[in-house]
Amino acid sequence: MSTTSVARPVGDSPPVDGAGPAATPRAGEDPSSPHGIPAHDTGAGLTVVPRRNPWTWVGVVAVLILVAMFVNGLATNPGWDWPTFAQYFATETIIRALGTTIQLTVLGTIAGFALGVVLAAMRLSHNAFLRTVAWAYIWAFRSIPLIVQLLFWFNIAYLYQTISFGLPFGPSFGSVQTNDLFGALGAAVLGLALHQAAYAAEIIRGGILSVDEGQREAAAALGIPRHRQFFRIVLPQAMRSILPNAANEVISLFKGTSIVSVLAIPELFYQVQVIYGRNSRVVPLLLVATVWYIILTTLLTIGQYYVERHFAKGSARALPPTPVQKVRARWAGLALRARRETAEVAR
């Protein structure tokens, strides 16, 4: 250990871990401990470290015990049937089904948010008619459960057998069978997108409203044309409040694709059901789906962090460090302390 004497107040609490470079703080910087109590130099070469609350340790131990029990259960309870899990986890059927799930998510997100932008613009329009139409759309599609809507689109061929392309009430240039245009997949994407658009519109509208009107005025006074004012000034700042909510929407849409299994579309959840319907190994197969949903949601969350960080530029005095930067900083701190200690030991 270091030759520096470490004075500790009453008790046996260890020095705050990770206090690294804070071991000998310089004047002016206050490396706060996790308790918010700054460690400070006593002036006699002694470093005072804050005392830990004993209840913190009780909590930590209790949680650790629960986690250990759970992990133990996962590993030892034969009910989880890990061999079956391993057998199916990366089979071609599952991977292909995963592909369909991702495809539904991507198409639903793109179409949903594209329509959402239009609806948000309509709701913010000066034209009362457009405002009312958008309001009614959002009202309707937030009222109808997604599953009901999906079944409705799936059965649209029952209402309209053919769809013709032409002038309204005028001559038709041609027509197609509704069933050809709307396969099950088409119905699913349409349903997801229309549902998503209603929510996306509200999120985007909220984001735009959160940007101060002065920003648009300042742009106008600079001679910026209207659409540029929106895309270069308002939207980038609106993104800050749009993004976290939009990310939530994408993640819930991603999991929401499992509802599409009612249309017998071979997405992840449907295929898992088909397989356990055949071999009755329900739990390991549900686990296959669960683990895939977790993996993809994790990837989305990481992506969200970096996209949000990009749009946070300028909103705070300093950007928060990325996890990679945090690890590096901690590592540099540890290395510095180690070097200092070896130097002192050598002396």
Added chain:
Amino acid sequence: MITVTAARKHYGSFLALDDVDIDIPSGSLTALLGPSGSGKSTLLRAIAGLEGLDGGTVTIDGRDVTAEPPQRRGIGFVFQHYAAFKHMTVRDNVAFGLTIRKRPKAEIAKKVDDLLEIVGLDGFQHRYPAQLSGGQRQRMALARALAVDPQVLLLDEPFGALDAKVRTDLRQWLRRLHDEVHVTTVLVTHDQEEALDVADRIAVLNHGRIEQVGDPVTLYERPANDFVMGFLGSVATLGGQLVRPHDIVLDRDRTTALALDAKVADSPGVITATVERVVPLGFEVRIDLRADSGERFAAQITRRDAAELGLHEGETIHARATSRSTVVDHDPALAI
């Protein structure tokens, strides 16, 4: 040259601009001065096109811009509340108007560097507005407005949100900047000291009307009415007339006071008053007085004169306005 003719603006039934006519000569620094709510911002925003008019016209350098949106008026605007583009660096903020106009990169770089130097922000290019102080942010806003070579520069209480010291520094800096750049500038302010300090012309507004337009000396020495006089400095009512407190002479001896009186035709006469309080204000001393008629007023004299007179509370004194005094007839309808 900006010409506003018969400008009217209602907010609901409230008349914010009441047939305003004003000419702002090219290259001048004109202040729009008036109390809060007098319509200064409304007039400035109407010139900018940020606010539509119910009647009247606005022309800039001979071009009628009444129906044009702000982006086609050739203006630069600085707002009281920082309207910096928060998601862009200082450099991008200043360059933005030029980037949008697709100017060559090299030209933009040079122009932005020059402007940042003029406003004293070289070295701050890569900061975000959130990382600047209030004064720095307003200087950045000024550079951003100047970057697009506006025909007119419109400033709406640009230093209003800053503390007193920074505000005085910045307004002197603005004056020097204007002497260098010479762009027609309109400055909105409710601070008469600021207007007198920087502007070469002042328009005084009250209740959506222009009371008087002129250079600072004219406005101070020959105000058109009570309101202008009262707004441009402190006043005392002496024998039913408004005078500046430092234009009142006090004398123990009634005859010398009367001798002075004989030289001035329209003088308010000599008033006999009782000293109520003697308040030292540093360089000057304020004497609170009560006339025999019961009217209270205050005179402001130098420390030396006060020492010579050696006034005491309760003592009787003769007061009159000096010959070069600013005197306007008191019109109760215009009283503040």
